[in-house]
Each structure stands twice: as C-alpha cells, then as structure tokens.
Amino acid sequence: MSAKSQSQKPKAQNNMRISGAEAVIRCLLEEGSDLVYGYPGGAIMPVYDELYKFQDKLHHVLVRHEQGAAHAAQGFARATGKVGVCIATSGPGATNLVTGIADAQIDSTPLVCITGQVGKHLLGSDAFQETDIIGISTPVTKWNYQITEAHEIPEIMAKAFYIARSGRPGPVLIDITKNAQFDLLDFSYTKCTDIRSYHPKPILNKEKVKEAAAIINSAKKPLIIFGQGIVLSEAEAELKELIEKAGIPAAWTILGLSALPTDHDFNVGMVGMHGNYGPNMLTNECDVLIALGMRFDDRVTGDLKTYAKQAKVLHFEIDAAEVDKNVKTAVAVLADLKDALTELLPQIEKNSHTEWHNEFKRHYDIELEAVINEELAPTNGKGISMGETIEMINKHSHADAIMVSDVGQHQMFTCRYSKFNQTKSNVTSGGLGTMGFALPAAIGAKMGRPDREVVAVIGDGGFQMNIQELGTINQTKVPVKIVVLNNEFLGMVRQWQELFFDNRYASTVMVNPNFCAIAEGYYIKARKVTKREELDEAVAEMMASKEAYFLEVMVEKENNVFPMIPTGASVSDIRLS
Amino acid sequence: MENKTFTISVYSENNVGLLNRISGIFLKRHINILSLNVSESEIENVSRFIIVVDTTEKWVKNIVGQIEKQIEVIKAFYHEDDETIFLENALFKIESGLLFDERQIQNIIKESNSEIVTVSRKFFVISKSGRRSEITELHAKLKPFGIMQFVRSGRISVSKEPMEISTLLQELNINKY
Numbered sequence: 183m184s185a186k187s188q189s190q191k192p193k194a195q196n197n198m199r200i201s202g203a204e205a206v207i208r209c210l211l212e213e214g215s216d217l218v219y220g221y222p223g224g225a226i227m228p229v230y231d232e233l234y235k236f237q238d239k240l241h242h243v244l245v246r247h248e249q250g251a252a253h254a255a256q257g258f259a260r261a262t263g264k265v266g267v268c269i270a271t272s273g274p275g276a277t278n279l280v281t282g283i284a285d286a287q288i289d290s291t292p293l294v295c296i297t298g299q300v301g302k303h304l305l306g307s308d309a310f311q312e313t314d315i316i317g318i319s320t321p322v323t324k325w326n327y328q329i330t331e332a333h334e335i336p337e338i339m340a341k342a343f344y345i346a347r348s349g350r351p352g353p354v355l356i357d358i359t360k361n362a363q364f365d366l367l368d369f370s371y372t373k374c375t376d377i378r379s380y381h382p383k384p385i386l387n388k389e390k391v392k393e394a395a396a397i398i399n400s401a402k403k404p405l406i407i408f409g410q411g412i413v414l415s416e417a418e419a420e421l422k423e424l425i426e427k428a429g430i431p432a433a434w435t436i437l438g439l440s441a442l443p444t445d446h447d448f449n450v451g452m453v454g455m456h457g458n459y460g461p462n463m464l465t466n467e468c469d470v471l472i473a474l475g476m477r478f479d480d481r482v483t484g485d486l487k488t489y490a491k492q493a494k495v496l497h498f499e500i501d502a503a504e505v506d507k508n509v510k511t512a513v514a515v516l517a518d519l520k521d522a523l524t525e526l527l528p529q530i531e532k533n534s535h536t537e538w539h540n541e542f543k544r545h546y547d548i549e550l551e552a553v554i555n556e557e558l559a560p561t562n563g564k565g566i567s568m569g570e571t572i573e574m575i576n577k578h579s580h581a582d583a584i585m586v587s588d589v590g591q592h593q594m595f596t597c598r599y600s601k602f603n604q605t606k607s608n609v610t611s612g613g614l615g616t617m618g619f620a621l622p623a624a625i626g627a628k629m630g631r632p633d634r635e636v637v638a639v640i641g642d643g644g645f646q647m648n649i650q651e652l653g654t655i656n657q658t659k660v661p662v663k664i665v666v667l668n669n670e671f672l673g674m675v676r677q678w679q680e681l682f683f684d685n686r687y688a689s690t691v692m693v694n695p696n697f698c699a700i701a702e703g704y705y706i707k708a709r710k711v712t713k714r715e716e717l718d719e720a721v722a723e724m725m726a727s728k729e730a731y732f733l734e735v736m737v738e739k740e741n742n743v744f745p746m747i748p749t750g751a752s753v754s755d756i757r758l759s
Numbered sequence: 760m761e762n763k764t765f766t767i768s769v770y771s772e773n774n775v776g777l778l779n780r781i782s783g784i785f786l787k788r789h790i791n792i793l794s795l796n797v798s799e800s801e802i803e804n805v806s807r808f809i810i811v812v813d814t815t816e817k818w819v820k821n822i823v824g825q826i827e828k829q830i831e832v833i834k835a836f837y838h839e840d841d842e843t844i845f846l847e848n849a850l851f852k853i854e855s856g857l858l859f860d861e862r863q864i865q866n867i868i869k870e871s872n873s874e875i876v877t878v879s880r881k882f883f884v885i886s887k888s889g890r891r892s893e894i895t896e897l898h899a900k901l902k903p904f905g906i907m908q909f910v911r912s913g914r915i916s917v918s919k920e921p922m923e924i925s926t927l928l929q930e931l932n933i934n935k936y
Binding site: 325503506 | 771772775776779780783786787820821824825827828830831832833
C-alpha cells in the first residue's frame, strides 16, 4: 500500500537523490531527533556510515548492549515527552531491543526503533544475523513495518513518528533491509498527520463530561486516582485546578507520580500493592472514584471482586480498549485528558470535603506510626534503611531531581518516599517491571534534560543486569548520579519468600563484587557508605559532584516494604506489617 | 458469564503482517480461533476478516477493543449467531465408481442440496454450502461409503443490521484517497 501510493505521487521539484541510509538520517532530523542510542553491526552499517557524515548534526550515543539503547531512549522519552530513538543491527541486535520495546509498550512510551535487516534477496534464507524481528516484535509494538525498498523510507519514517507519539503513545519498530539502505531514492519529507484507519484522539463527547461533572458535584466522598495519562497529555495544571476547586483528595499510580507536587495538601499518596494506607483503604469507602489516565492494573486494584464496589467509577481515558476492561464504569469519558479536563473544569462546583480529607489524615497518621517513622528514622538499632537514603536524597536534591528507579524493593521505597516539585520526574519501569532499566534510562533522562539533576536508584540485583552501561557513562561523561542500595539480596523476592514461602530463600542471596572498584574501573568517582553517620555527607558530596558519581549504600539486609496488599487480596486487606 | 459463539468482523487495510498482529491478540489471551476467513470486502482495497470464537461476551469485547486499536484496522464488530447470516462451504472428494455402484449417493446429493463440481475417471467432488450442522449431516451420510478427502472452509457471514463501516469509509475516502 505504502509502496504503491509513494511511487504514484508525482515527483516533486528539487528532490534530492540520496541513499536510503542518508534518508533515514534526514528523516530523524526532520522529526527533530538529534540524539539517538544504538549499536552498529553488519546489516545497519550503511546507516552508521551516514551517522559518521552527519555527526555534527545528529549525536549518536554508543551504548554497551542494545537493551541499554532501548532503555536509554525510554528514559529520554519519559523525561522530555519527546520520541526516543534507538538503532540496532539485525538478528541479536534487534532481539536485544525486545525487552525495552515491551517495557515501552506497557508503559505507553513513545519510541522509534530502527533495525537493520539482511538484504531483500536473502529474506527467509536463514542468512547470517537474519531474524524475523517483525514477527518477534509484533505483540509488543504499537506498529511495526519492514522496509524493503529505499523509496518507502520517508513515508514510513513519518508514519512511525506520528504513530509513536500520538494518541496513547507507544513503541514503533522499523526494520530496513540492507539493500533499501544502499539504494537511491528521490528524497522529500512530509510529516504524517493522518492515517485513515487510525484515530488517536477520540472526539470528546461533551454530554459524557456533563454527566461526569454532575456526579462529581453531588459526590460526598470523591477520590481521584491519576496515572500517566496526565503526564502524557501534559494536563498537570488542569489536574491541580480540578483538585483544588472540587476539594478532592488525589492519589496516584506509580506512573502518575510527580504529575502533582508531592507536598500538595490534597496529594494523598500512592495506590496499589505497596501504596499508602489511606488511598487503598478509602478506595473501598469513596462514593465516586475518578480515574484519570490510568488503567486499573492488577497491582493497583488487588482483587477486582472487592474493588470499589460501592463507588460510581468515572473513567477519563484516551484508549477505548481500557474502558470497562477491569473495572465497570458509570461514566467513561474517552478523550485526551487535557481536552476532557478543560471541558470539565468550568462545570465543577467549589467544594472542600473537609471531613473526608480528615479521613485520609487519620489513615496517614496510622501509617506514619506503624511504618513511615521507623522507615525514615530507624530506632531499632538496625542498619541504614532504603527509606532514609531516599529521604537524604530529597534533602540534598531539594525535591527537584529526576528520580530513576529500577525494579524491586528500592523502587517501592523510591516511589513512596521521593519528593517531587516538577512533573516528568519519576522514571521507572512500571508495567513490565524490568530489572536493569534504571542505569540506561538514567543516561537517557540526563541527556534529554541536562538542566536537571538525575539520580538513578538501583538495587544490587538490577544494577548487575545492565552494569555494562557504566561504559556508556565513561565514554560520554554524562553526569548521572547512581545510588546502589545494596542489601546483598534480591530483596523483593526475598520478602515474598519470607512472607509467603516460609523463609525458603531460594536463589535470592547475592554474592556481590566490589561495586566501587568496578565503577572506578570505568573511571567513575565512587564511594561506599556502610554507616548511618556517613550518609548525609556522602549524599551531599554526590549531589554536589559535577561529574558522574557512584554511591553504594549498604542497607539493612532483610527489611520489608510495607504497607502491602498480598497478591489477590482486596485493597482493604492492606497489611501494615 | 457463559461462553457463546461470536462472529468478529474486522475491516482493515490489506497489509503484510496484520494477520499475525490480529491472531496474536487471541494467542495472548489463550483463546482458540474456531474459524478464520480473510477476503476482500464491499469496499475497494479494504480487507474483511471473519473470525469465529467461543468465549464470553466480556472477552469478546476486550478482544474487539484490542483489534480495533491496531493501526491498520479500520473498524471491528462482533455479533451473535442470530444477528448474522452465515454459512460455511465444504468439499468432499469421493471415488467415482461409487456413483454407479451405490445409487443412494445420488439421492443423498440431491436431498442435501449439494452439487457435484467435477467428475473424473477416478473421483468426483461434491460441494456443499450451508450451516455447520448441514455439512456435518452430509459428512455422516457419506462417511460409510468412504471419503477420499474432506475440507471445510471458515465461516463467512454478513450482519443483518448494517455496520456503519461503509459511510465511515466514504467519509475517510473523501479526505484521503
């Protein structure tokens, strides 16, 4: 289809006759992408040859493993809101991207992934480094396409960027055969603004907004849960206005974190498995549950049969397939969040719901007493806690850093205790739970936002899953701050083994290397903290460093993350210990 | 929620890889496709998938939502059996001698409203269109005589009520093609 429609177009005047490989670079520049992550190899060499020629215009970051390229592009996208781009060769290069692509798909992150492929005449011959990356990536991409002719490149690249960034964003993979990179085409570029079978922005149904407004206005105990939809549609200001005008307590999913400042009076914390006590308990007491750009993931809802059954659920969502998928809605508003909230706001009546807010405060005090105080300032003679390390980072970052977390206990502590003044500041692998995400994602986030402080918080397990990206930091000198919270365990799995598997610690004990020596081996400044008294000064030193800095903190080995909703339990069965 | 037979109709662009993308949606949910047919539709350059599944309404809604989300899918619908006109087609290859040795075969062919599409020295081929039950019945009647080959197509169906696809596409076509 694309091939035909392209060739039927009359040739424009002033077209340049260039190679497919050069066209790929020019397409990236046309889309404003001047920073890409990648790793060269046989089937993508023509593109790398052009990258050499264009190096003053387009910065290519050589990662140490293609998975690192995908996560770095994700970190860039999440911190900037722009499309992240990564490049890999065919075969293993392409398959190494897959984890990052799957992560981007489930966390709605806009990526364009470009892979080289063997020549068209070799397709299907089991040629060297040939793999069916289109087949492999289909279930984890928003769209993918194999280019086999050079003249397809401009149109397909334009579609790739349009699809990746529009609607509910996601990853797109473009596989380009080697002949298409070498062959010549007449190049002209038009940005894609419309695909007839694709309607990224639903038309806002104003009647539904009116219905939702009426329900919100008559609510006695309303609760907002917001997700990444707020960040993706840049509706942070509208969210804040809604909360303040209607006086509604607002809780967040892990990907909604940082869309509302943490110290906002109506910010009542995180929902879900390791979320806060109040919003979880009160989900089952509210009369109206207003879900904004979130998808009722099982880690958020726990047992669906006992989830918010008493509440009228209003779901504001851009993706029609998410409505009524897990939770039955009273009113669904299908729209871009910013459009929907802009329409909603004038119809909202002022309210304060003071009594209802007091309920959250009462629950917070219970959690403070049972969990938070001890976590942030341990008095039990135990070693450094993860929570107090995060609190120390808050102190020295002034709640203004981009926090990049990996997956596991440290991730839950980072999300529970980090403080944020600015949006797009929490970068973590939410849906897929990809260990190894944080180190490369932090590189991407820092390169995308060189003006911001970027702190990667990683466990000793996850750090070793993409530890090779220390090489990328060494080569690029990107000044990221890396904090490894070392408990010499795969902590989250160990916690489950303790709670649900009778303390049988099967393969969760980690015998670790000398991490500081490894960081120093990559010429990265490194420091190890084992005592509480050193923590303040060490974090201060790290935050003050103008260069990349590695800080290893030896934390208490067998601490647990609480509160916790056991798998399959109801949100109101949340445990404080 | 009880399982029912649902017919899913998908209107899409005719692109390489889309079949894989759509079948993957069923695979991910561990739902077996009972029958699948892809053909042209009433609209030029638009393909139509007819997919039959046995599942709950909750799942069929979920699946149709996911299918419709695919970039190259224009629109997807689902119907229960009483909302569509549907049939399948079957071919039976049978040894030619039986036509003369077993006279009742000719009666079976007549009564079943099937037709002989070809006769050669060695075999003849019967074609039967209709509901699954009619094809199964014919199969049962012919089986004792020996069937050399049997094949049945996927379901094809049209909905009784209009699907708003044609007007939708007309509007889109004005803008695009």
